[in-house]
Amino acid sequence: xxxxxxxxxxxxxxxxxxxxxxxxxxxxxxxxxxxxxxxxxxxxxxxxxxxxxxxxxxxxxxxxxxxxxxxxxxxxxxxxxxxxxxxxxxxxxxxxxxxxxxxxxxxxxxxxxxxxxxxxxxxxxxxxxxxxxxxxxxxxxxxxxxxxxxxxxxxxxxxxxxxxxxxxxxxxxxxxxxxxxxxxxxxxxxxxxxxxxxxxxxxxxxxxxxxxxxxxxxxxxxxxxxxxxxxxxxxxxxxxxxxxxxxxxxxxxxxxxxxxxxxxxxxxxxxxxxxxxxxxxxxxxxxxxxxxxxxxxxxxxxxxxxxxxxxxxxxxxxxxxxxxxxxxxxxxxxxxxxxxxxxxxxxxxxxxxxxxxxxxxxxxxxxxxxxxxxxxx
Ligand SMILES: Cc1cc2nc3c(=O)[nH]c(=O)nc-3n(C[C@H](O)[C@H](O)[C@H](O)COP(=O)(O)OP(=O)(O)OC[C@H]3O[C@@H](n4cnc5c(N)ncnc54)[C@H](O)[C@@H]3O)c2cc1C
Numbered sequence: 617x618x619x620x621x622x623x624x625x626x627x628x629x630x631x632x633x634x635x636x637x638x639x640x641x642x643x644x645x646x647x648x649x650x651x652x653x654x655x656x657x658x659x660x661x662x663x664x665x666x667x668x669x670x671x672x673x674x675x676x677x678x679x680x681x682x683x684x685x686x687x688x689x690x691x692x693x694x695x696x697x698x699x700x701x702x703x704x705x706x707x708x709x710x711x712x713x714x715x716x717x718x719x720x721x722x723x724x725x726x727x728x729x730x731x732x733x734x735x736x737x738x739x740x741x742x743x744x745x746x747x748x749x750x751x752x753x754x755x756x757x758x759x760x761x762x763x764x765x766x767x768x769x770x771x772x773x774x775x776x777x778x779x780x781x782x783x784x785x786x787x788x789x790x791x792x793x794x795x796x797x798x799x800x801x802x803x804x805x806x807x808x809x810x811x812x813x814x815x816x817x818x819x820x821x822x823x824x825x826x827x828x829x830x831x832x833x834x835x836x837x838x839x840x841x842x843x844x845x846x847x848x849x850x851x852x853x854x855x856x857x858x859x860x861x862x863x864x865x866x867x868x869x870x871x872x873x874x875x876x877x878x879x880x881x882x883x884x885x886x887x888x889x890x891x892x893x894x895x896x897x898x899x900x901x902x903x904x905x906x907x908x909x910x911x912x913x914x915x916x917x918x919x920x921x922x923x924x925x926x927x928x929x930x931x932x933x934x935x936x937x938x939x940x941x942x943x944x945x946x947x948x949x950x951x952x953x954x955x956x957x958x959x960x961x962x963x964x965x966x967x968x969x970x971x972x973x974x975x976x977x978x979x980x981x982x983x984x985x986x987x988x989x990x991x992x993x
Contacts, residue, residue, distance in 0.1 A: 635700045641677055642701055646708035657709030657881040659965035662874045663975075664835055665711025666790055671745035674705075674712070680719050681743030683920075684727060689740035695916035703873045703909070709881035713787060713835075718742035718749040721868040722795055724919075725812070729853030729861055738793075738814060750791035752782040752815075752839060753862070759784075760981045762797070763806040763859065767841060769798040769813065775847040776800070776813070778821075781840050784975075788824045788837040791817050796841075797862060800855055810858035814850045821845075831967035864924035869976050871915035871929030876908040876936030878972060879943040882965045885958050886943070889950045897946055904939050908932065927989045930982040937973045944969055 633641070649655055655665065674680055682698045684690025691697075705712050723742045726735055741747035758764035767780025778798055788794065794815045801809030815822065821844035827836045853861045883901065890898055911932045918925035947962040973979040 633697075635697060638679070638697055638700050639704050641679065642704035642708070642710075645673060645677065646705070646710050649710070650708075655709075655711050657884075659709065659879045659882050659961065660968040661709045661881075662706060662712050662716050662878065663786060664713065664833060664968065665709070666713040666787065666835075667711035668714045668745065668748070670711050671715040674715070675743060675745040680715050680745055681723055681739060684723060684739055684743065688727075688735050689743035690723075691743075695920045696913065699873060699912060699916045703877065703912075706873055706877035707880050707884070714748050714790070715742065715745050716874075717751055717787070717795075718747055718793075720872060721751075721865050722749045722793075722814075724868050725795075725852060725861065725865045726814075728864065729812075731849075734849065734852070741792075747793050748787065748791045750785050750788040750794050750817075750837075750839075752785055752788075752794045752796040754784050755781060756783050760978050762862065763810065765797055765799055765810065767796070767798045769796075769800050769811060769846065772845060775845055775850070778813070778815070778841040778844040778846055781838065783838050784827070784836045785824075785839045786835050786837075786975075788817070788839045789826060789834070793817060794822075794839065795852075796846075797858055807859040809856055810862070811855045812852040812858045812861055813846050814852055815841075815844065815846050819844050819846070829967075830970060831964070863926060866977065867915075867924045867926045867929040868919070869929075870933040870982075871912070871919075871925060873909070873912050875933040875976070876905070876912070876939050878968070879940045879965045882947055882958075882961045883943045885961050886947045886950045889955050889958050891950070894946075894950055897949070901939070901943060901946060904935075904942075908936050908939060911935070927986055930977065930985045933976060934979055934982040934986070937979065940972050941969055 649670065678691045679701050681689055682691040682693045682701065683695055686692045719742060723739055726738050753762060755765050755767060767778065769776040769778045780798065794817055796813040796815050798811060798813060799809055800811040803809045821842040823840045825838045826834045827838060828834050829836065887898065915925050915928050915932055918928060944965050951959045951962050
């Protein structure tokens with residue numbers, strides 16, 4: 617495997633910085649990058665803003681893999697510290713896509729289910745922003761119903777042969793590694809017989825084709841696996857146990873601040889331009905934002921306590937996506953012909969928005985998860 621980013625970073629020693637110190641580190645970095653004209657804050661940049669140099673600088677500050685043990689390249693911090701850093705990055709609309717998936721969910725999944733050797737192989741590469749991950753979960757007929765995946769992995773000498781097709785794979789064209797959910801056994805129950813793998817994207821037989829979105833941007837892809845060999849040691853966790861593992865992973869995917877801060881750069885601009893007549897609707901939005909931040913803190917505390925807060929994460933995503941869309945609905949009230957910057961930011965957020973309530977679990981499916989939990993005896 618040839619890593620995409622080959623520069624190794626030097627991690628700054630972590631002498632228990634305060635949360636304010638961490639916030640300030642991020643503000644210094646994002647402020648400097650903006651002053652140097654290296655990025656423009658924009659909505660949804662955690663998915664659209666791909667800049668390995670930015671991720672490497674962040675890694676050099678010890679701000680990727682923050683909660684992982686130091687022995688595997690992590691920072692040994694709690695989830696609250698990570699939440700604070702990610703809030704600041706999102707607030708600044710920073711280009712964090714190169715490390716976001718690895719830091720958010722692949723690292724934690726490898727920590728929970730990977731052997732010590734597997735952890736040593738994967739985690740430092742994420743924490744140093746050398747490895748870029750994409751998520752090979754969805755397929756043409758398996759999105760909300762993830763257990764319907766048809767991609768197969770069959771035993772081969774020394775490993776597995778993978779065949780199948782993944783779709784909507786964000787960042788696959790720039791990724792060094794893919795997380796892959798595949799069927800290793802066909803049984804009576806479709807939730808059984810699934811297995812998770814980590815696949816090098818430059819393995820022969822992996823092909824990536826672009827899918828352009830409504831805004832004309834290329835972030836998703838279709839990824840086809842044709843007789844792709846995956847060595848045995850790249851099984852994540854237990855063969856056949858992926859359903860439980862991936863459900864846990866989805867709580868990391870859904871329970872973070874990016875589920876309510878995708879449109880924060882637009883909200884910040886709207887605040888700057890708002891007049892007295894906007895006070896009440898803006899006040900309502902800010903109060904909701906405070907509620908969502910509290911929910912995110914609760915999710916972070918649960919993860920610190922070793923739980924996988926599936927329902928709280930679904931709740932956060934459901935309410936957070938509604939908030940993001942309501943920011944877009946509000947912005948035209950303070951847009952006007954004399955505010956081209958705000959109008960442009962509104963247009964950009966609007967074109968990004970159709971995916972908010974679909975990616976990471978469609979809104980109706982999240983409601984269903986929450987309702988089922990509430991009605992359990
Ligand atoms: C911006 C974006 C980025 C993405 N990135 C990735 C990625 O990197 N990797 C990846 O694997 N996937 C990715 N996806 C795919 C995403 O996870 C799926 O689109 C999503 O899970 C929905 O699946 P689907 O598109 O097959 O829709 P379907 O499952 O067909 O659902 C369509 C609609 O039917 C309804 N519905 C379906 N099932 C139920 C149910 N059980 N109860 C109630 N209503 C239901 C919902 O309203 C839903 O919106 C991405 C999607 C988007 C929009």
